[in-house]
Amino acid sequence: MSGTQPADPLARLWEEHERALFPAGFRGADIENVELVLVDADVAGLVQRELNGGLDDSGVSLLWACVADLGKIVPLIDDEYCASYFARLLAMAKMAAVRCSPTAT
Template sequence: MLAEKPDALAQMMAEHMARPFPPGFRGLDIEGRDMVMLDSDAYAYAACVHEDLLSEQAHARLTRLTSAFGKVLPAIDDEYAAKYYTHLHNMVVLSAEIESQRKKQSPPGGQQTR
C-alpha cells in the first residue's frame, strides 16, 4: 500500500502545479497565515516527502502545517480558492501519511535528511 501512495502524491503535485493560484489571494492573510506561504510550504513539504525521509524537525513542521489548514479552510469564502486549498490540504495529509509509514518501516538509527 505504501508503494502506491508516492505515485498518488506525485499525481496530486502535478495537478496542483497545473492549477492557477487563486486570484486575490496574493498578500492575503487568513487566520494569521500568508496564503502564498501556505501554498509554498505545502508543496515544498510534499516534494521533500516524495523524495526522501524528513528529519524530526521537518516532520513536526509538516504536522503543524496540516493543522494550519484546519484553521484556514473554514475561513475561505471563495469557491475556487476553497477547492485549491482543500487540494493542498489533502496533499499535505497524504505526505504526512507517507512520512509516518516510512518512519515505522525505517530501521532504528536510519538515515534521515532535511
Template sequence: MSESSAQVRDAARLWDEHRHAPFPDSLRGAEGGTDLWLLDLYTAGCVVTWLDNGGTLDAENSRILQSCLEDLQQVIPEINEPAAAQYYQRLHQLALLVATNLAGTK
C-alpha cells in the first residue's frame, strides 16, 4: 500500500469517527472572531471532497483548507471545554492529513 493510500485510509477512519461525534453545542457561534460552526463545515467539506476524489483537491478547496487550518490553529488553544477541544483537535488532525497529502503531490 502506498503512503498516499494509507493517508486516505487513515483520514477516512478519522472522518468516520468525527462525523459520528456530536457538535459541541457550547461552541455554536464565534470564538475569537471565528464562527466555529462554519469552520467545522468548511473543513469537513474539504475533507469529504478530498476523500471522494481519491486524495485530490482543486485549487479553490486547497485554499479553503489552508485557511481553515490557520483558523483551527488560532481557535483550538482558546477552547476550554475538554470535549469541544477534542472535537476540534480531531478536525485539525483531519485537515493536516489532507494538507500533508496535498503537499506531497504538488
C-alpha cells in the first residue's frame, strides 16, 4: 500500500476492510441462517469486481441479497468488534449496489 488513500469512497472502504481481521470466534457462525464467513466472502468478491470494472446483472442481484442479509443480522450482533466489522461490510455492499443501480430520469 502506498500510504495515500484512493479518491473513490468505495475503494477507501475496501482498503479499510482488507486490513481488518475477521472477528475472532465467529468463523463458522451463522445468525438467522446467514453464514458470516460466506456473506463476508461474497461481498468481498463482488466489491472487488465492481472496483475492477463493474458487476453484471447476476452480481448486482447477489449484492442486493447480501445487503438484505446484512441488514437483517447486523442489529442482532452483540459483540462490538463483530458488529462494526459487519456494519462496515453492509455499508460497503450498499455503496457498491447503489453504484450499479440505474438512476431515475
